[in-house]
Amino acid sequence: MRLPTIFGLSLLAAACDQGEQATPKQPEIAVRSAEQNALHQLSDQNRDIALKRAILASGLRCKRVVRSGYVTEYKKLSMWSADCDDKRSWGIFVGADGSAQVRPCTDMARFQLPACTIAADPSGRAARGITKQG
Template sequence: MRIAAVFALAGAIGLTACNSEPSAPPTKIKVHSEAQEQLHKASGLNRAIGLKRAIYDTGARCQRVTRTGYVGEYKNLDIWMASCADGRDWAIFIGPDGSAQVRDCKDVAAVGLPKCVIKSDEAGAEPVTNSSGE
């Protein structure tokens, strides 16, 4: 008798599941760090300082940043671009943990990463000037 009741209950639960709506696809959660937000809110000069520091931390050279801008997102990374006075362009990938990875823009598309093309948005390309107008 108990076995029959268990099978009846299992059957009822199974039939109820058949009539339920399909579950919604999982929601993507974007994790953003304070460092990522600060770059979006920073002035052109302050953004250039932060991106130049990331470039220098990798051992690369950039005597003067002439232009910065937001490129977009790749997985959980924000991509920024910095143009240097020596003609080199750098892609800087900022992670949600505040880490930075720097790649030469000539190389990023060749390895399947997004091209270094600055978006025209509120954090778009800005020429970098200091208070003396340089």
């Protein structure tokens, strides 16, 4: 009676090992809304103006954006970074409804958010795995 139990447990253990190996990790596909996509289509100057408005609307200060760009997609939000002329840097998270949440870049590590590192293509137009929402 013990032999079938031990044999059954070894088969079960073997099946568990095979199940983990057989499941490949699927690439994550992000979907952007029309509002999020519009920010990706702006010229550098107009993007700077739009991000400055988001910063000011959050009750924060920024006289002029001197550098901005796309960072990454994070939990259904498009993340952007903006450096202001007063040496402050902001992470701007844009939602599908066009809303924006602004955080100081100095807080990103503390809250385990992505660093405010602008992507190779600051417009974010060449970001991989991004599709339009229909």
